[in-house]
Each structure stands twice: as structure tokens, then as C-alpha cells.
Amino acid sequence: MGLQDSIANFQRLFAISLERFFPDNLEPKNLYSASKHLLKSGGKRLRPFLVYQSCKLVGGDIEAVMPAAVSVELIHNFTLIHDDIMDEDEFRRGVPTVHVLWGVPMAILAGDVLFSKAFEIFFHCFSFKHIDRERIVESMRRLANTVTVIAEGQALDMSLEGKIFDMSITELDYLNMIYKKTAILIKTACEIGALLGMGSLESVNVLSKYGENIGLAFQMRDDILGVIGDEKVLGKPVGSDIREGKCTLVLLHAARNCDDNQRKKLQKCYGKRDLSNVELNEIIDVLKETGSLEYVSSLAEKYVLSAKEVLKSFFEGEDRDILMELADYILARGY
Amino acid sequence: MGLQDSIANFQRLFAISLERFFPDNLEPKNLYSASKHLLKSGGKRLRPFLVYQSCKLVGGDIEAVMPAAVSVELIHNFTLIHDDIMDEDEFRRGVPTVHVLWGVPMAILAGDVLFSKAFEIFFHCFSFKHIDRERIVESMRRLANTVTVIAEGQALDMSLEGKIFDMSITELDYLNMIYKKTAILIKTACEIGALLGMGSLESVNVLSKYGENIGLAFQMRDDILGVIGDEKVLGKPVGSDIREGKCTLVLLHAARNCDDNQRKKLQKCYGKRDLSNVELNEIIDVLKETGSLEYVSSLAEKYVLSAKEVLKSFFEGEDRDILMELADYILARGY
Numbered sequence: 313m314g315l316q317d318s319i320a321n322f323q324r325l326f327a328i329s330l331e332r333f334f335p336d337n338l339e340p341k342n343l344y345s346a347s348k349h350l351l352k353s354g355g356k357r358l359r360p361f362l363v364y365q366s367c368k369l370v371g372g373d374i375e376a377v378m379p380a381a382v383s384v385e386l387i388h389n390f391t392l393i394h395d396d397i398m399d400e401d402e403f404r405r406g407v408p409t410v411h412v413l414w415g416v417p418m419a420i421l422a423g424d425v426l427f428s429k430a431f432e433i434f435f436h437c438f439s440f441k442h443i444d445r446e447r448i449v450e451s452m453r454r455l456a457n458t459v460t461v462i463a464e465g466q467a468l469d470m471s472l473e474g475k476i477f478d479m480s481i482t483e484l485d486y487l488n489m490i491y492k493k494t495a496i497l498i499k500t501a502c503e504i505g506a507l508l509g510m511g512s513l514e515s516v517n518v519l520s521k522y523g524e525n526i527g528l529a530f531q532m533r534d535d536i537l538g539v540i541g542d543e544k545v546l547g548k549p550v551g552s553d554i555r556e557g558k559c560t561l562v563l564l565h566a567a568r569n570c571d572d573n574q575r576k577k578l579q580k581c582y583g584k585r586d587l588s589n590v591e592l593n594e595i596i597d598v599l600k601e602t603g604s605l606e607y608v609s610s611l612a613e614k615y616v617l618s619a620k621e622v623l624k625s626f627f628e629g630e631d632r633d634i635l636m637e638l639a640d641y642i643l644a645r646g647y
Numbered sequence: 648m649g650l651q652d653s654i655a656n657f658q659r660l661f662a663i664s665l666e667r668f669f670p671d672n673l674e675p676k677n678l679y680s681a682s683k684h685l686l687k688s689g690g691k692r693l694r695p696f697l698v699y700q701s702c703k704l705v706g707g708d709i710e711a712v713m714p715a716a717v718s719v720e721l722i723h724n725f726t727l728i729h730d731d732i733m734d735e736d737e738f739r740r741g742v743p744t745v746h747v748l749w750g751v752p753m754a755i756l757a758g759d760v761l762f763s764k765a766f767e768i769f770f771h772c773f774s775f776k777h778i779d780r781e782r783i784v785e786s787m788r789r790l791a792n793t794v795t796v797i798a799e800g801q802a803l804d805m806s807l808e809g810k811i812f813d814m815s816i817t818e819l820d821y822l823n824m825i826y827k828k829t830a831i832l833i834k835t836a837c838e839i840g841a842l843l844g845m846g847s848l849e850s851v852n853v854l855s856k857y858g859e860n861i862g863l864a865f866q867m868r869d870d871i872l873g874v875i876g877d878e879k880v881l882g883k884p885v886g887s888d889i890r891e892g893k894c895t896l897v898l899l900h901a902a903r904n905c906d907d908n909q910r911k912k913l914q915k916c917y918g919k920r921d922l923s924n925v926e927l928n929e930i931i932d933v934l935k936e937t938g939s940l941e942y943v944s945s946l947a948e949k950y951v952l953s954a955k956e957v958l959k960s961f962f963e964g965e966d967r968d969i970l971m972e973l974a975d976y977i978l979a980r981g982y
Contacts, residue, residue, distance in 0.1 A: 340799060340803055340806060342802065342806065343798065394755050394759060397751075398751075398752035398755060416732075416751070417732070417733035418802070418805070420729050420732060420733060421729070421733070421798050421801055421802055423759075425795055425799070427762060427763075427794075428762075428791050428792070428794035428795040428798065431766065431791035431794075432788070432792055432795060435784070435788045435791070438784060445780060445784075449773060449780075449784070452766075452770075452787075456763050456766035457767050459759070459763035459766075460760055460763040460764055460767060463678065463756050463759045463760040463763065464678060464760070466756055467675045467677065467756055468675055470753070470756075471677065
């Protein structure tokens with residue numbers, strides 16, 4: 313079974329678990345409709361799939377790990393709903409965002425309730441008596457800490473807004489920000505799968521490293537797609553990073569490798585909320601001329617290579633192949 | 648030692664634990680300053696005190712319960728920060744609210760990080776080896792569920808806005824809403840103290856009932872103070888419930904027990920954001936004439952009596968006396 317079949321298979325399993333642990337009939341209706349809106353508008357279920365597949369790779373019980381997988385996806389959706397409010401994004405996954413449909417107050421609450429539900433659901437892992445209690449506790453502790461780090465990452469993201477021309481901001485600042493904002497949840501998903509799958513400490517650490525590397529590559533790829541992606545595949549407007557003055561590595565690199573003429577174009581458009589398509593295309597040309605898209609693309613490739621390299625400490629087999637394929641998919645998605 | 652000494656004593660203990668588990672030097676600075684703003688502007692620490700005192704009453708180890716006490720206060724502050732955004736309240740505890748000082752995006756994030764930190768800190772209870780692991784897990788499970796219920800309560804609160812003249816809304820709807828919005832966290836604080844204090848199941852249930860009763864009385868008292876309280880003691884503008892069209896029992900009762908003339912005054916002012924002091928005083932007169940303040944006051948008294956009644960299943964002693972006194976204090980505060 314290849315990656316796509318394996319993901320499709322998992323998505324069915326996930327849908328059943330989601331309905332079981334977070335049913336559709338909860339009250340008050342408006343609160344729970346708002347909290348489920350994004351969950352129901354699709355998404356690949358990458359993070360819960362990593363919980364599941366990491367558990368499978370270490371030979372664990374995949375049924376026992378499903379509450380944790382649902383929990384991780386709920387945490388992800390909680391952060392998306394709140395991020396969309398903060399960034400004033402109006403579309404995601406091809407549908408209007410929660411605060412656009414229900415207003416900011418209900419969207420804040422919808423995020424909060426996903427967070428608390430995520431933890432409530434995680435406790436279902438305790439009903440599987442063959443899973444070490446200490447490992448469940450440790451998994452939950454890591455997930456709670458991960459949410460703290462994600463909030464720190466989002467704060468960094470906001471504080472870096474508008475700063476690509478500030479020469480004191482380095483690539484390391486960017487890497488630290490996306491590690492916190494994006495990579496840590498992907499990393500923690502892998503750790504939780506290995507922990508609850510009763511994997512060795514060594515295997516937990518290897519999968520952690522794998523998750524961190526693909527997580528970093530994932531965000532870089534996201535930044536590239538945000539500029540040159542297909543709006544339909546993307547599910548949101550192209551160029552929003554430029555409009556919102558985000559500090560992506562693509563833009564950071566361009567600001568450090570442009571000539572005067574290119575800089576003028578960048579400065580004119582960066583952070584401009586009503587950017588036209590003509591202006592966007594001008595910026596895309598600049599990002600191509602400065603080699604910035606190319607640069608970030610090859611950096612993402614390096615992280616994917618590292619991810620695949622660390623995986624080699626596992627024995628060859630179908631489950632390892634799927635994670636290898638998944639690492640490559642990070643770079644291929646969106647085409 | 649009486650209630651006031653006991654609370655003052657606890658507040659010192661709490662400050663030390665807070666600094667230990669949630670130190671001041673965390674980065675990024677703006678995120679953590681925002682998240683600590685309300686925590687530092689005072690508050691009586693009622694909820695963590697109840698964790699502590701319930702533990703003490705069942706003869707538990709008060710040191711082992713301090714992480715949980717800090718956790719409960721952080722959860723409380725997280726809900727306050729988000730509620731203030733939703734209700735557009737600009738003052739609390741005599742200082743501007745978090746979103747007024749840092750903006751809505753950072754205030755959302757400050758609430759989120761208090762939530763995740765609360766859970767992170769709770770895990771410190773596991774370092775006390777004499778506390779039953781199952782009880783710590785059960786305490787955390789209840790706290791996670793409590794946050795879900797609080798979000799549901801806030802959603803109900805918002806959906807009841809502007810509805811005091813809707814005759815299908817009953818006192819029971821109000822009680823259900825304040826149970827979820829306010830009472831459950833006070834109840835859970837008591838339960839957690841008894842659970843971690845290794846109290847009997849019976850004592851956990853008794854303290855749960857005590858907490859629920861004082862929690863309901865607390866919100867009723869809050870609703871009364873919101874109308875006739877002293878602005879300086881209150882720390883926020885008087886009459887905001889009327890301005891925001893909240894569905895408090897005081898207003899609900901008045902709408903059901905007023906004559907035509909009184910109804911006209913109520914309808915004119917209810918939900919009016921720019922209510923003048925003259926108008927506010929007119930409404931206060933109506934609430935006095937209809938006996939609504941009196942009605943809610945005596946209902947709150949009944950709940951306090953019930954709280955004290957259930958406590959009698961504990962042996963007499965200083966620790967029980969303090970909780971008895973605390974129940975009475977719920978009605979006396981704000982004068």
C-alpha cells in the first residue's frame with residue numbers, strides 16, 4: 313500500500329473516531345457548528361496521520377492511539393481558527409473562515425472549545441489498559457507544552473511582520489519562528505505516536521527528528537505556495553503573505569539579495585493590503601530574479617533529505633516507506 | 648485563624664508558586680506581559696484558595712496541590728481575557744483590559760497561552776509521589792471538561808443577550824447559563840482540592856456541592872453588584888450588564904414583574920451602549936420597585952445556606968469554619 317492509499321484509509325478511520333469522540337449533536341449548536349466548520353471543510357489530516365503512522369512503525373496498537381490523533385487535529389484546528397482572526401484571513405480550504413461566518417466572539421470561543429475538547433478526548437487513551445500510564449501522561453504533557461510553543465511562534469510571527477528590510481532579522485529568526493509556529497506540532501504528533509505505540513526511547517527520538525525536519529520543510533513549501541500556488545488548490549488568495557507583510561524566508565531572502573530597482577518594487581508592495589494582480593506578478597518576477605524561490609525550495613529539500621536520512625535507522629518495510637514517501641510529498645504538494 | 652487571615656496567608660503562598668511555575672522572564676516578552684497583566688492586577692485568588700482549602704479540609708498535602716491551584720487561577724484568567732474581548736469590556740480590576748492595552752490579536756494569544764500553561768503546570772503534581780496518579784489524571788480530566796462547559800456557558804450568555812423580554816426565557820435558562828459560565832469552575836476547584844488531598848469519594852462530592860452552591864450565589868451577587876455596586880470596588884463601570892443587554896436574573900425578573908410604565912423605561916435603556924447616569928438611576932429605581940434586586944439577593948442567600956448545610960457532614964473545626972465564613976463572604980463582598 314502506497315502513501316495515497318494509506319492516507320485515504322486513515323481518513324476513513326479518522327472520520328469514525330472524530331464522530332465517536334466529538335459527535336455532531338452537541339449543544340449549544342452555534343458554538344459546535346462554528347468549532348467544526350474547518351474540520352468539516354477538509355484538510356489532509358496530516359498531523360493525526362503522523363500520530364497513527366508513527367505508532368504503526370514502532371509496532372503499536374493503532375486503535376489505542378486514535379483519541380490522541382483526534383486530539384492533535386483538534387489542536388491544529390483551534391490554532392487555525394485563532395490565527396485566521398489575528399491575521400484577518402477570510403478564506404481557508406476554499407471556504408470562508410470561522411470569524412467571517414460567525415463573527416469574532418464566536419470564533420474565539422470555537423477555538424477555545426476545540427482546545428479543551430482536544431484534552432478531554434486525549435483522556436480516552438487511559439481506557440486502553442495495555443498502554444503505559446506514564447506514556448499517556450508524558451504525551452499529554454508534550455502536547456500542552458506544544459500549544460504554549462505554538463502561541464509563542466504566532467507572537468513571533470506577528471512581531472516579525474513588516475520587518476524583511478530590518479537587517480538585524482536573520483534566517484535563524486525565521487527558522488525559530490516556523491519551528492514554533494508549525495514544525496513543533498508535526499514533531500509532537502510523531503512523538504506521541506511512537507510514545508503511545510510503546511516504541512523505544514530511541515525510536516521516539518528518531519521520529520521526533522523526522523517530524524521536525526518535515527515540519528520545517530512543510531512551512532517553507534507553504535511560503536512558496538503562498539506566492540506561486542494555484543488559488544484553487546491553495547483554498548485562499550495567493551499573495552496574502554506579501555499583503556500582510558509576513559516575514560517569510562522567500563521575502564527575507566529577496567530583501568537581502570535585490571538591486572535598487574527590485575528593492576523599490578518590493579518596498580512598494582510589501583504590506584500593501586490592496587495589492588493588485590499586476591503588482592503581485594511584478595513581485596513574483598523579483599522573487600524569481602533574486603533566486604529567492606529557488607533558495608527556499610532547495611533549503612526545504614535539504615530538510616526533507618535529513619528527515620529521510622534519520623528514518624533509515626528503522627528497518628526497511630512498508631510502514632517506513634510510507635513515511636519516506638510522505639517526506640517527498642511535502643515538496644510535491646500543491647502542484 | 649479567620650477567613651481574611653487565611654486568604655492573606657494563602658495569597659503569599661500563591662505568589663511564590665506562581666513565580667515558580669510561571670516565572671516572569673519568559674519570552675517573547677509582549678506575549679507573556681499580556682498574559683500576566685490581569686494576574687498581576689490583583690484578584691482575590693478565590694478559586695485557587697478553594698483548591699487549597701478543600702485539600703486542607705480533607706487533611707491533604709497542601710504543597711502537592713499548589714500546581715493545581717495555580718493551574719485553576721490561570722484557567723480563570725484565560726477565560727476573563729477572552730470574555731473581555733467578546734463583551735468589549737474595557738476595564739477589569741480597575742485597570743484597562745488586555746485587548747485594550749495590547750490589541751485583540753495579542754489578547755487572544757495571551758488567553759491561549761494561559762490555557763496551555765495551566766495544563767503544563769498541572770503536570771507538576773505528578774512529581775509528588777504520594778499522590779495517587781489516577782487522582783491527578785481524574786482532576787485534569789475534570790478541569791479540561793470544565794473549560795468546555797465554560798465555553799458553552801459563554802456561548803449561552805451571548806445567545807441570551809437582548810432577550811429579557813422574550814417570555815420563553817426562564818429562570819432555569821439563567822441558572823443553567825451561570826452554572827456553566829461561573830459555578831462549574833468554583834465547583835471543580837473544590838473537587839480538585841479534595842481529590843488531590845486524597846479525600847474520600849464522599850468528601851469530594853460534598854465539596855463539589857458546596858462549590859456549586861457558592862458558585863451560583865457568587866454570580867447572582869455579581870449581577871447585583873453590576874447594578875448597584877461601588878465602581879471603585881467593582882473595578883469596572885457600573886451598569887455594563889444593562890448597556891450590553893445581558894440576561895441577568897435581576898433584569899429577567901424585572902421584565903416579568905414590571906408595569907407598563909416600568910417596562911417602557913426598561914425597554915428604552917436595555918442594550919443601550921451610551922446609557923447616561925440619569926437613565927441608569929431610573930433603571931435602578933425600577934429594579935428596586937419590582938423587588939428584583941431583593942428577589943435575586945434572597946435567592947443567592949438560599950444557595951449560600953445550602954452550601955453551608957452540606958458542609959456540616961464534615962467534622963467541626965477551623966478548616967470547616969473558614970469555608971463556612973467564605974460562603975457568607977460571597978454575599979457580603981463588594982460593600
